[in-house]
Amino acid sequence: MPKRGAAGSDERGSEAQGTGEGPRRRPTINDIARLAGVSKKTVSRVINASPYVQKDTRERIEAVIAEHGYAPDPQARGLAFRRSFLIGLVYDNPNPQYVVNMQLGLLDGMKGSGFELVVHPCDRASPTFLADLRGFIERQKLFGVVLTPSVSEDERVAALMGDIGCEYVRVASVSLDAPAHMIETRDRAGGEAAAQHLADLGHARVAFISGPPSFRSSRERREGFETGLATRGLTLEARYSQEGAYTFESGIECAAALLKLSPRPTAIFAGxxxxxxxxxxxxxxLGVAVPRDLSVVGFDDFEIARRLWPSLTTLRTPTREIGRLAVERLMGLSDEGREPNDRLPVLVVRESTGPAPKS
Structure with a gap:
């Protein structure tokens, strides 16, 4: 059976009958992609009449196809259309607002496309994690999947996608794959901005509450925070560091431990x-006034940040926009390698931070 390409067209060339000049190999989809200077996936979209190809690119590919007499294998194309018009969102994330915002972004990008969204919550610690994920994709015959942290950071998952021939886009804090498969959120830059903001307010005793170590974002935000402190001549002392779980309850527990120290920190950056x-x-x-006695910085800028009292200084990440771009890249609506202009986390200063207390 021929191997299918990204949109189901064949990669196998078959031999043409003789033309008086002896038999010659028919061009393959790989040949057309090389000659047109595009990806195999883009050629497949043109063959399958996808609307998500720019006019000049489509015309260039069609001209190469006509010149070289390329024709996809009908059997392979028939197999392609057995795939559903479903896109999967795969996540293992304790933050429900992140999942909601990501779903909204995916739905924004899918609007009017004919595709529908299905979600697959999972547990990376489960011994059946990979088998369950494979079963989900194969049962649904998914067009492709968007992988979010921490699933997106698991190289076993990327290998599984290649093994079963499923298109995918990974959302992660650093680049882990080819540009066509990645949306990079650059969390390290956000951690650096948080540190510099607090240092510039005069805080020297600063603390950090990380997320779980299974998330790459936890490490990236911490390393960015330490880098930002270093630019201001400060360091993160070990006693002022706590490991949380990206949950409200872990924030209470970690902060209580930090605020009982002597001397206690005057600022806390939570992951x-x-x-x-x-x-x-x-x-x-504990009767600690914010921001008079303690400044607090978060990360994400979800709805909760504006509804808290005092309102929360935080790093805004465009999760919904990232979701939209991820699914557009999966469907071929956006150019490979293009990133949102507002991708970098942006510091949003509100009422929870202020000058360091005089002591």
């Missing part, structure tokens, strides 16, 4: 807004 909300709760319980 996401849920934990930052927990920090504010712990501060209230």
């Amino acid at each position: 996401n807004d849920e934990m930052a909300a927990g920090v504010l709760q712990a501060a209230r319980q």
Whole structure:
């Protein structure tokens, strides 16, 4: 059986009958892609009349096809259309607002396309994780999947996608794959901005609450934070570092431990807004005034950041926009390698940060 390409067209060339000049090999989809200077996936879209190809690119590919007499294998094309018009969102994330925002972004990008969204929550720690994921994709005959942290950071998952021939896009804090398969969120830059903001307010005793170590974003945000402190001549002391779980409850627990230290930190950077909300709760319980006695910074800028009291200074990440771009890349609506202009986390200063207390 011929191997299918990204949109189901064949990669196998077959031999033409003699033309008086002896038999010659018919061109393959790989030949057409090389001659047209595009990806095999783009050629497949043109063959299958996808609307998601720019006019000049389509015309260039069609001209190469006509010149070389390329024709896809009808049997292979028939197999392609057995695939569903379903796109999967695969996640293992304790933050429900992240999942909701990502879903909204995917739905934005899919609007009017004829595709529908199905979601697959999973547990990377489960011994049946990979088997369950394979079963989900094969049962649904998915067109492709969008992988979010921490699933996106698991190289076993990327290998599985290649093994079963499923198109995918990974959302992660650093680049882990070819540009066509990646949306990079650059979390390290956000951590650096948080550190510099607090240092510029005069804070020297600063603390950090990380997310779980299974998330690459936890490490990236911490390393960015330490880099930002170093640019201001500061360091993150080991006693001012706590490991959370990206949950509200872990934010309370970690902040309570930090605020009972002597001397206690005058500022805390929490790895996401849920934990930052927990920090504010712990501060209230212990009678620590924010921002007079303690400044707090979060990460994400979800709805909760604006609804808290005091409102939360945080790093805004365009999760919904990232979701839209990820699914457009999966469907071929966006150019490979293009990234959103507002991809970098942006510091949003609100009421939870202020000058370091005089002591």
